Amino acid sequence: MAAVIFDLDGTLVDSAPDIHAALNLTLAEEAAPPLTLPQVVSFIGNGVPVLIERVMRARGEPADAARHKDLHDRFMRHYNADPATLTTLYPGVEACLRGLSASGWQIGLCTNKPQGPSREILGSFGLLELFAVVIGGDSLSVKKPDPAPLRAAAAAFAAGPVLYVGDSEVDAATAAAAGLPFALFTEGYRKTPAQDLPHQALFSHFDALPALLQGLARS
Incomplete structure (x- = not known):
């Protein structure tokens, strides 16, 4: 039986607005100027610790473990409290996932986002039940x-084939x-x-993905 594993941020969902909001709430606690959404988008991809490193670098802050931990922990507190309000599915994602599942595909997730908010985001769209496995950025070392x-x-x-x-x-x-x-x-x-x-x-567009996956699974 064929299986397909998806990334989350920038693949199934546009989560940058919620990440942006949580980062700016973190900075507002110390009366620091906000980051722009394009800045935050450019920081996404390698997990939360690297996200915070990039925020610190963009603000001209020196590398400091205590400062990094403080920003990381405060960001995660805000993000875990509200990870899905501004997040949206890319067009065609829900139909694609449900169609793949109905056709017998096994579905998984592998993301650098922590597992907790990843599962909450999928659950907020009623899609978590389709995923047989969810590997987050904190699942392994x-x-x-x-x-x-x-x-x-x-x-x-x-x-069976896994795609x-x-x-x-990072995904490539x-x-x-x-x-x-x-x-x-x-x-x-x-x-x-x-x-x-x-x-x-x-x-x-996700309308095109099922046919592409079928072709890859046969090759």
């Missing part, structure tokens, strides 16, 4: 692009390191031209 999280997600499935779907440089590198076919969603948070990233398929 390493994060993507290390292939271990993706391999852990793939190990949850019975024998990965993501939107970013993770799939390549794990040796899995990769379908690149072009409308997410990627900064590099799509053709410069390793991939086996490209798509800009």
Whole structure:
């Protein structure tokens, strides 16, 4: 039976507005100027610790472990309290996931976002039940692009082809390191031209994904 594993941020959901809001609530606590949404989008992809590192760098702050922990913990408090209000599914995602599930595909998630808010976001859209496995950025001691999280997600499935779907440089590198076919969603948070990233398929709308996955599973 074929399985498909998805990234979350920038792939299934546009979560940047909620991340942006939580970061700016964190900064407002110390009367610091807010970040712009494009800035925050450029920081997303490598997990919360790196997100906070990039925030500190953008503000000209020196690397400091205590300061990093303080910002990290306060950000997570705000984000965990409200991770889904401003987050939206990309067009066609729900129909695609439900169609794949009805057709017998096994579905998983592998994201650098912590598992708690990842599950809450999927649940807020009524989609969590479709996912046989959810691997978050805090599920293992390493994060993507290390292939271990993706391999852990793939190990949850019975024998059969396993494919990965993501939107970013991190996802492309993770799939390549794990040796899995990769379908690149072009409308997410990627900064590099799509053709410069390793991939086996490209798509800009989820209506096109089921047919692409069927082709990849047969190849």
